[in-house]
Amino acid sequence: MDWLSRNLPYLMAGISVGGQYALIAIGYTMVYGILRLINFAHGDIFMCAGLIMVYASTVLPIYVCIPLVIVATVLIGFLVERVAYKPLRSAPRMSVMISAIGVSYLLQNLALYITGGLAQQYPTIPWISDVITVFGVTTKRVTVITPPLVILLVIGLVFLIKKTKIGMAMRAASKDFETSQLMGIKINSVISFTFIIGSFLAAVGSFLFFSNYTGVTPTVGAMPGLKAFVAAVFGGIGSIPGAVIGAFLIGIVENIIKGLGWTTFSDAFTFALLIIVLIFKPTGLFGEAAADKV
Amino acid sequence: MSKLLTIKDLSVAYGGIQAVRGISFDVSEGEVVTLIGANGAGKSSTLRSIVGLVKPSGGSVLFQDKELSGLTTENIVKNGITLVPEGRRVFVNLTVYENLKMGAYMRKDNLEADLNWVYDLFPRLKERNWQSAGTLSGGEQQMLAIARALMSRPKLIMMDEPSLGLAPLVVQGVFDIIREINKQGVTILLVEQNANMALKAADRAYVMETGQITMSGSGQDLLENEEIREAYLGKKAKK
Ligand SMILES: Nc1ncnc2c1ncn2[C@@H]1O[C@H](COP(=O)(O)OP(=O)(O)OP(=O)(O)O)[C@@H](O)[C@H]1O
Numbered sequence A: 001m002d003w004l005s006r007n008l009p010y011l012m013a014g015i016s017v018g019g020q021y022a023l024i025a026i027g028y029t030m031v032y033g034i035l036r037l038i039n040f041a042h043g044d045i046f047m048c049a050g051l052i053m054v055y056a057s058t059v060l061p062i063y064v065c066i067p068l069v070i071v072a073t074v075l076i077g078f079l080v081e082r083v084a085y086k087p088l089r090s091a092p093r094m095s096v097m098i099s100a101i102g103v104s105y106l107l108q109n110l111a112l113y114i115t116g117g118l119a120q121q122y123p124t125i126p127w128i129s130d131v132i133t134v135f136g137v138t139t140k141r142v143t144v145i146t147p148p149l150v151i152l153l154v155i156g157l158v159f160l161i162k163k164t165k166i167g168m169a170m171r172a173a174s175k176d177f178e179t180s181q182l183m184g185i186k187i188n189s190v191i192s193f194t195f196i197i198g199s200f201l202a203a204v205g206s207f208l209f210f211s212n213y214t215g216v217t218p219t220v221g222a223m224p225g226l227k228a229f230v231a232a233v234f235g236g237i238g239s240i241p242g243a244v245i246g247a248f249l250i251g252i253v254e255n256i257i258k259g260l261g262w263t264t265f266s267d268a269f270t271f272a273l274l275i276i277v278l279i280f281k282p283t284g285l286f287g288e289a290a291a292d293k294v
Numbered sequence B: 001m002s003k004l005l006t007i008k009d010l011s012v013a014y015g016g017i018q019a020v021r022g023i024s025f026d027v028s029e030g031e032v033v034t035l036i037g038a039n040g041a042g043k044s045s046t047l048r049s050i051v052g053l054v055k056p057s058g059g060s061v062l063f064q065d066k067e068l069s070g071l072t073t074e075n076i077v078k079n080g081i082t083l084v085p086e087g088r089r090v091f092v093n094l095t096v097y098e099n100l101k102m103g104a105y106m107r108k109d110n111l112e113a114d115l116n117w118v119y120d121l122f123p124r125l126k127e128r129n130w131q132s133a134g135t136l137s138g139g140e141q142q143m144l145a146i147a148r149a150l151m152s153r154p155k156l157i158m159m160d161e162p163s164l165g166l167a168p169l170v171v172q173g174v175f176d177i178i179r180e181i182n183k184q185g186v187t188i189l190l191v192e193q194n195a196n197m198a199l200k201a202a203d204r205a206y207v208m209e210t211g212q213i214t215m216s217g218s219g220q221d222l223l224e225n226e227e228i229r230e231a232y233l234g235k236k237a238k239k
């Protein structure tokens, strides 16, 4: 009991951060599912969402900024795919990978140019940034809101993929581009749609994440991006439930480690986890035995 | 009979390899036409270039007087042409029912009648409706691939080696289905290794060798042709 009450704040923070990682991890895992591409730029798209919020909030009220950030982030995700990945559709996978790394650096350097390298103060989003007390723990409301919001979004996403026509097309395309085209599916639209969903979730994640982490720098996307990526690998890249479970797990363990006073090692844990997974179960928790795409 | 599909001087090249070297043939409405030939003759390349999965390097593909070459696959299949690909290629991660719905992806009307139609043709699929397609046997997957293609309500259905890897009894079943759907008004272009069965089922046939059409005639004529018997049927085919 004593242990629990001492660690409750860390546990709550862990679940919350885990949820934020989950929103980013879904973008990695969905894009991998359909293109077999690790979208290295995804963490930077997340950073862009933060930066757009910073600048938009200086001229517009917050309730206008939120939808604006969502639309702008989705647009960036869409354009990145169209400009940097689509022309390479029939190129070797390594070329696309390198293009993704290029986009990542491009976005970071663009941000560096715009911000001048100074950390930008993220605006306070009212209500979710209010300080509240739950179970005797004082925290921001965002901590409590994140887990149910993430679960709702994941349920919505699973519904979309399992029950709708576009979701069925996404599942079909993830197995076989050519045969999907024979069915009349516009592959490029399905791929764009996947990037749109991933960017949308990253934008939502950015509101939650930056409400607790106020400085937006050009490389701020790297750490959460990497952790979300590890979560996706841990869960079995390509699997949405896997990514979500992996993300919550990483968030929680990371914060428990902080609670034990070993803050210095909390990041190391994530990467140790990556190495262990890659050595002992490269397909992750729910991954399919690596059936390479034909 | 009016011509449904007219191929003129069609060529397909992969890098430096000329897989199809300027072939011409046609398929009329209501016919079963077969294209037979040895491994690597260019049969699959021909079908794949008709639906735009590979871009032809030359020639024209007319479907009901509409030029299809150069269009994307989704725009080609919209015209009422479909391909049952070599090796079945069912969506193994989707259920049987979902595979059938994928076949009707372009349609916005009610599918009920056509679902019943394919379930009548393939009762086995109805039994397996909610099973994932990956768990079906090879024969069942072939049935599903054909049923899926029928769900688009095609005017022309092209099949690439539907008998590949199936037991003789199942092969017989596949050819029965081919006759049956043809009787119901669907035109068929069939690529086969199984020349004997294909020629028996076909109204007309073309023989392909190293990217060229070397012979054509009615199915019956080619069945009786001495050269064909030697090359594709084995001498013993003579009864
Ligand atoms: N994607 C490709 N890249 C390069 N060469 C190819 C490709 N596809 C086919 N070929 C070549 O083109 C030629 C014709 O192949 P195709 O698959 O059309 O033959 P086929 O008549 O269908 O043979 P099979 O009966 O074995 O299926 C072959 O020499 C093959 O190696």
Ligand SMILES: [Mg+2]
Binding pocket: B043, B044, B045, B086, B160
């Ligand atoms: Mg072939």
